[in-house]
Amino acid sequence: MIEKLPNLDYWKNYFLQNQSNLAKIDWSDNDLLSEEEIKCISASIAKFQLGEYSEGKKLIDFCDKYAQKHEDKTIKQITTLFIKEEQAHSYLLKRFMESNNIDTLKRDWTDNLFRSIRILSGYEMSITVLISAEIIALTYYDALSKATQSKLLKKICKKIIEEERNHVLYESMLLKSFNMQRIRLSQLVITFAHKCLFSCTVILVLIDHRAVLLKGGYKLYSFWSKNWEEFHKAFD
Ligand SMILES: [Fe+2]
Numbered sequence: 001m002i003e004k005l006p007n008l009d010y011w012k013n014y015f016l017q018n019q020s021n022l023a024k025i026d027w028s029d030n031d032l033l034s035e036e037e038i039k040c041i042s043a044s045i046a047k048f049q050l051g052e053y054s055e056g057k058k059l060i061d062f063c064d065k066y067a068q069k070h071e072d073k074t075i076k077q078i079t080t081l082f083i084k085e086e087q088a089h090s091y092l093l094k095r096f097m098e099s100n101n102i103d104t105l106k107r108d109w110t111d112n113l114f115r116s117i118r119i120l121s122g123y124e125m126s127i128t129v130l131i132s133a134e135i136i137a138l139t140y141y142d143a144l145s146k147a148t149q150s151k152l153l154k155k156i157c158k159k160i161i162e163e164e165r166n167h168v169l170y171e172s173m174l175l176k177s178f179n180m181q182r183i184r185l186s187q188l189v190i191t192f193a194h195k196c197l198f199s200c201t202v203i204l205v206l207i208d209h210r211a212v213l214l215k216g217g218y219k220l221y222s223f224w225s226k227n228w229e230e231f232h233k234a235f236d
């Protein structure tokens, strides 16, 4: 049971300041993808573009309950700003895809699966699912950036990675503070469950996005180990 929230002012300031940078990219370098690149990345980038977009109603709902319980309005404000950052990632990818005639996706089973887990759980579980996807996104966007010659796509990936890194820091801080309120045995069980979820997600992304990952220079083991390196960076 969560007793108290950490000081969130730093994160409120970060999200407020970064608002003016959202979707800010120099589009003048719009060098189009080659046919080979489009073939390799289009299905994959479309899934990530879909995954980045959410209206976040359920997350706001969960967060609202916590905010009321802890009499802290800051976490709700941060969550609203966080959702806007994610939507900006989706917008950047969509604009890039449209300029390269890559179709967007309306739905995808992996996206549906993760949305369902988030909707059916609570605030902490939602954050756990989100951070798992975001840690993996760090390596995915690195691979995507290396899989293309497009300077514009490289810039978009760099920007998303920078912002995802902050999301991972913010969410790991929240999860660590939630977990610290528990007895040791519960902490170990929660950490184990999170590691299982993370492992399954890494394997799923590896299978589903292998073409981009391989083109970006990752092999099965290097993708797996890079993700665990990022996981430990976030939680150790
Ligand atoms: Fe994102």
Ligand SMILES: [Fe+2]
Pocket (backbone or CB within 6 Å): 086, 134, 163, 164, 167
């Ligand atoms: Fe994120």
